[in-house]
Amino acid sequence: MEIQPLRTDGGIEAVIQTYQNMVYGLALARTGSPADADDVFQETFLAYFQSGKIFREEEHRKAWLLRTVLNLSRRVTASSWRRKTVPLEEGEAVAQPFREQSENQVWNALQELDEEYRIPVYLFYFEELSTGEIAQVLSLRPGTVRMRLSRGRDKLRQTLKGEYFDE
């Protein structure tokens, strides 16, 4: 990973370049909507730019971005306006966000999981975070994260007939 300036007001483009997929991907996994994920992506980096935070280590910056994504996603999904309105194009976009059919199959199976299992599974398999790191981001105990990963995997195996999600 490329080392970025530890101050948030310097090298913002480099930080966006490094973390945009992580931020957008987690936002998409959390909200299930590309449009909402775009909004969360923008707000996350704006918040980062305006926060003035200084990070002692790159891991701290990454953890901060992940927590911010989850918080902003929660705000978006909790909006009463969003709960009552569904954009016409969103259904198609969510249904086929990836090029390969197998990828869309995996994504759809993931989206069917409850949030408490979906986010740990996404962070573990897509962002390759350890259970300890996931526990830190989600403010859970590592044991809880392992339990949720295990149950999430079981559900995915049932949906995907045993493919993809190994221990």
Added chain:
Amino acid sequence: MNDPVFASMRSQMTPSPKARGELADKLAQAVPGKPVFRKRFAAVAACAALALCIYPAYNAMRPAPKLHDYVTVEGSGTLAEKAIGTVTGSGPDEGSMGDRDQAMTPGELTEAMEAVGFSTADIDAYQDMGYEMTWAKWWKFVNEQKNVEGEEPFNLTSLKEFSRKELFVNTGLADELPGGAYVPGGDDPVAGLPSQPGADAYQLLMDHFGDTLPDWYGGAYVTSRGTLMVLLVADKDPGDKSLELEVLEAAGGRTAPVGFVGAKYSRNDLDRLNREILGLLEGKGISASWGIYDDQNRIVLDTDEVLPDEVLAKLAQLDPDGDAILVRVVTGNAVVTDEQVKGPMPVVPGGVQEAPPHSGAVGEDPAVHAATEPGATAPSDGDLKAIEPQSEELPVPEGKSGTESGQSVRYELPSVDTKGKE
């Protein structure tokens, strides 16, 4: 784990170009945030400044706790003779409050009697009588006997005769009856000595009360003429004499030598305060002595140092009106006797004796007023309370008596041989 699939999916999860462009525009317009540590530092500094400003302001605005008043007594000599409670702190002042009392201890009396030639048998016999000898009375006796012609002026008969006229008998009831009094009893070693009607009345009154004093009872004391003055607390119709009648009946009937004084505090109140003071001063390393002065209807607390604010504040709480406790700070080696606490006994010849007023120098207005004593007569020499001569501090010029040299506090005293004490 199927890494290629997840890696491929992850690579496709990119924000839309539109969102990317909008973010670039917003970032261009946004003001970068200042480092958080500065904000934190500023917040901490602001809080500290606020605390530094507010706390002194709060202290300045907060009303200071009320402190009990005290009076300062300066001089040389000894301290209160009626102290009941005593708390002594450590240090060089220890013992300075009580060991110079006017009353002679048995050891001092023995030593003094031996010095003028009394035999051991006479000394024992005299001490068995229970007279409460004071230093002033002793020197008065010595001075009188020096002028008596004869081979043995210092004999038991003359001392008994002198004591009968001059002294009270210490019956061990001094705590109960201010001033000490003879109370007749079957096996009492002093039985046969002259009775004091006021003391008899007091004893009858205490028998009437039993173990529990009524709340309207403010205390009692015996005047120099033997009248028992009873303090009545009750706020009642001036025409209602039921309490007076009850006391008179209890004290021996309508002819009993009993007078009445209005009072603010009951004896129970003062007893409670007495205990509170003990609890307050105990363990604080403060040298103090105190006791209830029935004739003043208050507690007099002597100390040789200004009491800490904490103690004065607590005393103010115990005595909100400031007249139940008199705090005296005695500096140097002050002489503080009962006369100085009470002031001299004013006597209206042939008429009514008023309650003892207070010396403005050492006292405050007491809670006692409107004394009425029946049958008062003009005082005799025996009514005068003698003051211990301070021969060590104020040597008497040769050929002059203690009175002439200004040693006596209030009354004319017979000339005293100050050298005799040495």
